[in-house]
Amino acid sequence: xxxxxxxxxxxxxxxxxxxxxxxxxxxxxxxxxxxxxxxxxxxxxxxxxxxxxxxxxxxxxxxxxxxxxxxxxxxxxxxxxxxxxxxxxxxxxxxxxxxxxxxxxxxxxxxxxxxxxxxxxxxxxxxxxxxxxxxxxxxxxxxxxxxxxxxxxxxxxxxxxxxxxxxxxxxxxxxxxxxxxxxxxxxxxxxxxxxxxxxxxxxxxxxxxxxxxxxxxxxxxxxxxxxxxxx
Amino acid sequence: xxxxxxxxxxxxxxxxxxxxxxxxxxxxxxxxxxxxxxxxxxxxxxxxxxxxxxxxxxxxxxxxxxxxxxxxxxxxxxxxxxxxxxxxxxxxxxxxxxxxxxxxxxxxxxxxxxxxxxxxxxxxxxxxxxxxxxxxxxxxxxxxxxxxxxxxxxxxxxxxxxxxxxxxxxxxxxxxxxxxxxxxxxxxxxxxxxxxxxxxxxxxxxxxxxxxxxxxxxxxxxxxxxxxxxxxxxxxxxxxxxxxxxxxxxxxxxxxxxxxxxxxxxxxxxxxxxxxxxxxxxxxxxxxxxxxxxxxxxxxxxxxxxxxxxxxxxxxxxxxxxxxxxxxxxxxxxxxxxxxxxxxxxxxxxxxxxxxxxxxxxxxxx
Numbered sequence: 001x002x003x004x005x006x007x008x009x010x011x012x013x014x015x016x017x018x019x020x021x022x023x024x025x026x027x028x029x030x031x032x033x034x035x036x037x038x039x040x041x042x043x044x045x046x047x048x049x050x051x052x053x054x055x056x057x058x059x060x061x062x063x064x065x066x067x068x069x070x071x072x073x074x075x076x077x078x079x080x081x082x083x084x085x086x087x088x089x090x091x092x093x094x095x096x097x098x099x100x101x102x103x104x105x106x107x108x109x110x111x112x113x114x115x116x117x118x119x120x121x122x123x124x125x126x127x128x129x130x131x132x133x134x135x136x137x138x139x140x141x142x143x144x145x146x147x148x149x150x151x152x153x154x155x156x157x158x159x160x161x162x163x164x165x166x167x168x169x170x171x172x173x174x175x176x177x178x179x180x181x182x183x184x185x186x187x188x189x190x191x192x193x194x195x196x197x198x199x200x201x202x203x204x205x206x207x208x209x210x211x212x213x214x215x216x217x218x219x220x221x222x223x224x225x226x227x228x229x230x231x
Numbered sequence: 232x233x234x235x236x237x238x239x240x241x242x243x244x245x246x247x248x249x250x251x252x253x254x255x256x257x258x259x260x261x262x263x264x265x266x267x268x269x270x271x272x273x274x275x276x277x278x279x280x281x282x283x284x285x286x287x288x289x290x291x292x293x294x295x296x297x298x299x300x301x302x303x304x305x306x307x308x309x310x311x312x313x314x315x316x317x318x319x320x321x322x323x324x325x326x327x328x329x330x331x332x333x334x335x336x337x338x339x340x341x342x343x344x345x346x347x348x349x350x351x352x353x354x355x356x357x358x359x360x361x362x363x364x365x366x367x368x369x370x371x372x373x374x375x376x377x378x379x380x381x382x383x384x385x386x387x388x389x390x391x392x393x394x395x396x397x398x399x400x401x402x403x404x405x406x407x408x409x410x411x412x413x414x415x416x417x418x419x420x421x422x423x424x425x426x427x428x429x430x431x432x433x434x435x436x437x438x439x440x441x442x443x444x445x446x447x448x449x450x451x452x453x454x455x456x457x458x459x460x461x462x463x464x465x466x467x468x469x470x471x472x473x474x475x476x477x478x479x480x481x482x483x484x485x486x487x488x489x490x491x492x493x494x495x496x497x498x499x500x501x502x503x504x505x506x507x508x509x510x511x512x513x514x515x516x517x518x519x520x521x522x523x524x525x526x527x528x529x530x531x532x533x534x535x536x537x538x539x540x541x542x543x544x545x546x547x548x549x550x551x552x553x554x555x556x557x558x559x560x561x562x563x564x565x566x567x568x569x570x571x572x573x574x575x576x577x578x579x580x581x582x583x584x585x586x587x588x589x590x591x592x593x594x595x596x597x
């Protein structure tokens with residue numbers, strides 16, 4: 001099986017899986033928080049927050065990547081401070097994680113927000129009258145009830161991160177073995193005459209991972225929903 | 232343990248301004264929809280912050296807007312049973328029941344087994360709420376509230392969402408609850424029959440105000456409250472009676488402070504105490520003890536109060552021994568009989584109802 005791909009291709013596949021896993025894991029707590037706040041709280045600037053979250057969905061990915069570069073580049077207005085403490089994101093695999101997380105964030109938040117809106121707030125009130133403080137109510141009532149939404153959101157984010165290309169290549173470039181993800185590798189092969197054959201192998205991997213992610217998400221959220229609805 | 236509550240709050244188009252005490256036992260909060268009953272429960276549970284108010288339970292202040300005290304719901308220990316059961320659908324019945332145990336400060340209070348036994352839910356423990364009937368779910372909700380060791384149990388129309396059969400199924404359990412626990416219960420309802428069966432005292436609310444408070448028998452036989460108590464059809468009074476004898480012809484003799492009552496066979500042991508409900512429209516008034524009449528239950532009484540209605544009717548409150556009785560007659564009859572406060576009369580009872588649960592009948596299980 002290792003003969004199917006060259007070492008660089010294997011590295012691209014492994015890097016994409018690693019970047020996507022990290023992007024999903026790191027953004028999940030924030031995604032749950034933002035989804036909860038958007039679904040439940042009324043506050044000044046709510047529409048601004050909602051807009052910011054959804055911006056990567058609408059902007060050309062290359063623009064998002066460029067904005068990330070302006071912000072988190074070594075001379076960027078956040079990046080220069082990160083640089084001082086030795087954290088560099090631009091042109092590193094960690095930068096690919098950031099780009100993938102930002103691009104996948106709207107999908108994750110939308111899925112979780114829908115499930116938060118479906119939770120009956122009066123049941124949470126009942127938990128409060130039984131002695132549970134708000135953090136306990138969240139942990140023991142809200143979180144279990146929105147679990148299907150969290151699973152769907154996480155899997156969607158993972159699949160989106162696997163496919164992220166525009167923002168990633170703008171922010172961290174396309175360095176084989178370092179920042180070359182699966183889509184970047186496909187793109188690189190397609191730039192070379194006669195590279196279609198190698199690209200096609202990676203295309204199949206992409207399709208397989210995407211289908212597998214969707215299947216897992218469907219199965220997991222159905223299993224959890226069945227447990228909750230008791231059907 | 233008693234509770235004092237006083238609340239003022241301005242809603243759109245209606246102002247709540249109430250103050251009353253809740254003694255031990257079951258206190259009913261009674262009134263039509265929109266009278267402010269549910270707002271009182273919300274404020275008590277901490278789910279709504281009133282403009283002004285003070286609530287204390289057994290000396291502990293839960294809310295005092297003047298002193299800026301407002302405990303959050305989870306620190307109030309008010310056991311709430313809502314109209315909709317609000318069970319946790321992701322937990323089993325057992326986990327639902329034990330939920331409040333995690334958070335209750337003292338591990339004493341009622342035991343799990345006692346509550347499960349009292350509510351008849353032992354066979355449901357492993358099931359999920361989705362698979363239960365409405366009555367079963369409400370029983371689990373009551374058990375869940377009890378097991379959180381509350382200082383007060385607040386029940387907001389717990390039967391209103393159930394059909395008549397389910398109500399009949401759950402009523403005996405509520406009576407067990409009343410008789411077997413020491414926790415004061417505030418029971419919100421707009422049903423006269425529920426309240427007369429369960430409650431010892433009643434607070435009548437109308438348009439955000441307290442209209443009257445007192446023992447159920449006295450309040451529900453007050454002719455001035457008839458329009459508030461669901462109109463003349465619902466009007467009636469409650470009398471405490473003791474089973475004295477089972478006669479050979481199938482009648483049961485009840486002893487009351489006003490004299491004997493005979494009812495078609497009541498399945499209860501001699502000596503059992505029960506409450507009977509007498510609708511105002513089933514009471515006739517006579518100046519002399521009637522002779523040659525089919526009615527068995529004729530008791531001497533005194534007119535305590537008289538209220539002429541807006542229509543042709545009149546409400547007469549009578550005293551029989553220690554009991555108060557409400558009679559609905561026509562204004563023409565009242566005038567022809569020359570009824571006045573203090574007049575000695577005879578009350579002819581056309582019908583007397585005993586609530587099935589009041590005689591210790593076995594609980595009905597589906």
